[in-house]
Amino acid sequence: MTTYYYTHPSFLNHDTGPGHPECAERLQAISNVLGAPEFSGLVRRQAPAATHEQLRLVHPQTQIDRILQAVPNQGYAYIDGDTVVSPASGDAALHAAGAVCAAVDAVLEGEADNAFCAVRPPGHHAEPSRSMGFCLFNNVAIAAEYARSVRAVERVAIVDFDVHHGNGTQTAFYEQPSVLYASTHQSPLYPGTGSVAETGVGNIFNVPLAAGSDGELFRKAVVEIIFRALHAFRPELILISAGFDAHRDDPLAALRLLEEDYAWISRELIGIADTWCRGRLVSTLEGGYHLGALGRSVAAHVRELLKAS
Numbered sequence: 001m002t003t004y005y006y007t008h009p010s011f012l013n014h015d016t017g018p019g020h021p022e023c024a025e026r027l028q029a030i031s032n033v034l035g036a037p038e039f040s041g042l043v044r045r046q047a048p049a050a051t052h053e054q055l056r057l058v059h060p061q062t063q064i065d066r067i068l069q070a071v072p073n074q075g076y077a078y079i080d081g082d083t084v085v086s087p088a089s090g091d092a093a094l095h096a097a098g099a100v101c102a103a104v105d106a107v108l109e110g111e112a113d114n115a116f117c118a119v120r121p122p123g124h125h126a127e128p129s130r131s132m133g134f135c136l137f138n139n140v141a142i143a144a145e146y147a148r149s150v151r152a153v154e155r156v157a158i159v160d161f162d163v164h165h166g167n168g169t170q171t172a173f174y175e176q177p178s179v180l181y182a183s184t185h186q187s188p189l190y191p192g193t194g195s196v197a198e199t200g201v202g203n204i205f206n207v208p209l210a211a212g213s214d215g216e217l218f219r220k221a222v223v224e225i226i227f228r229a230l231h232a233f234r235p236e237l238i239l240i241s242a243g244f245d246a247h248r249d250d251p252l253a254a255l256r257l258l259e260e261d262y263a264w265i266s267r268e269l270i271g272i273a274d275t276w277c278r279g280r281l282v283s284t285l286e287g288g289y290h291l292g293a294l295g296r297s298v299a300a301h302v303r304e305l306l307k308a309s
Contacts, residue, residue, distance in 0.1 A: 003302070003309040004106050004115040005034065006099040011120045013088035015289040017076050020084060021252060021289040022120065022134040030118045030285070033295040034302060040308055043112065047099030047119070049091070049243040050142065054101055057145035058138055058172050059217055063129050067093070067136050079131045088219030093121055100143035103282040104237070105135055113309035114270070116242075116302050117284040123193060124286050125240045132166065133191060140241045141172040144179055147237050154178060157235035159226060160185075161265060163284040165194030165206065165251040171240065174200045178235045182226040184218060185212055186246070186253050205229045211254035215261035218246070222265060230272050238273045238281045243289030245295040252289050259293075259300040266304035268281020279308065 012024045034042065055064050070077050071090040078084055098121035103115035118294040123140055140158055147153040158173075160183040170193065173179040180203050185194050187208030194206045198237040207221045217227030230238075244262065246255040264282075283301065288294035 002041065002043050002112055003305045004045050004103060004112040005042040005302070006045045006047045006103055006115060006117040007031070007119070008086055008095040008099065009296040010092040010095050014092035015086040015121055016084040017086070022122065025291055026288065026294060027118060027120055029291040029295040033299045038300065039306070041050065042302070045102070047095045047117070048102050049094040049253065050097035050101060054142055054146055055137055057095060057149055058141045059128050067131055079136070083132055083134055083136070085136070089121070089136070092228040095119070096121060096123065097137045097139045097142045098283045100139045100282060101146045104143050104147045104151065104157045107154070107280040107282055108147070108237070113279050114273070114305045115283065116279040116305055117282070119285055121283070123161060124162060124169050125164070127171045135168065138168045138172060141169045142238050143282065143284070144173070144239055148178060153236045153243070155233060155235045156178070156234055156237050156239065157182070157225070157230055158239045158241060159230070159269060160241035160243070160286070161246065162241055163255055164190055164243070164287060166241055167191045167193040170194070170198065170200070171202055173202065177201050177203050179203060180205070180229060180235065183207065183228055184222060184226070184246070186213070186255050189253060196244050199242065206297050209255060211277060212256060214256040214294055217263060218255070218257055218261055225267065227272065236280070237277055238269060239270065240283035241283065241286045242283045242301060243286035243293050247288070247290060247293040247297055249290040249293040261295045262297045263300040263304055266301045270304060272309045274308070
């Protein structure tokens with residue numbers, strides 16, 4: 001048993017233009033770090049492309065067509081002011097969603113204990129009928145619905161520790177009691193959602209943190225709210241929206257987490273997965289825009305996944 005690592009060459013070809021923070025260099029930084037000898041135990045897998053049937057689990061066909069038809073033959077096109085597509089973006093978006101579905105299959109079938117998907121574009125801001133915030137399709141939401149609808153997993157938990165609230169994931173499951181969504185995020189900050197009052201049907205747990213919050217405040221809030229909710233929910237599968245932009249060095253926000261905090265929450269979520277899910281856990285990359293901090297934080301996260309496998 002082991003940790004699967006999914007990526008795909010198309011992710012490096014998704015060109016967002018000069019100076020864009022969600023750039024190909026992010027994936028290169030991760031690849032460089034995970035190429036070190038200590039990560040030789042990772043089982044490396046090339047991500048398949050998601051099918052339209054898989055995408056339709058969350059996104060209507062009209063939205064899928066809108067995004068794929070927006071991809072230009074050359075140059076750049078803008079979904080919104082932040083969300084850029086270029087000729088390879090459609091292929092990358094399909095493989096990003098496909099990676100997480102394939103990882104769900106691998107852990108449910110017992111091929112892997114857990115998995116990490118190094119993908120771009122990210123996904124958690126993509127609502128069913130609206131792409132935004134660097135995100136085209138909602139990778140983690142598609143994987144959750146795939147696990148629930150296709151693989152008959154009764155209770156799926158999504159834990160999102162990106163510094164920005166995953167409005168798209170919350171929207172997708174706001175009235176779905178068989179999916180728990182729990183998020184820590186800086187507030188106020190883009191996209192402006194994620195208040196504690198947003199509770200869905202008792203399945204949404206938002207933990208907004210003020211700018212300047214450090215690892216101690218983060219850990220306290222996670223233990224008191226998110227871990228308690230997870231134990232009450234008793235998930236059969238845990239998915240992680242693993243954004244590393246709450247790191248103190250990240251340029252897009254103002255939380256003050258360190259690599260040790262990412263190692264801690266990874267270790268704790270693995271323990272909860274061991275308790276309720278037979279260890280079945282899949283993590284997928286969201287944000288993280290300081291290349292050095294991103295690489296170190298992913299290393300801390302994946303190191304814990306490997307220890308558990």
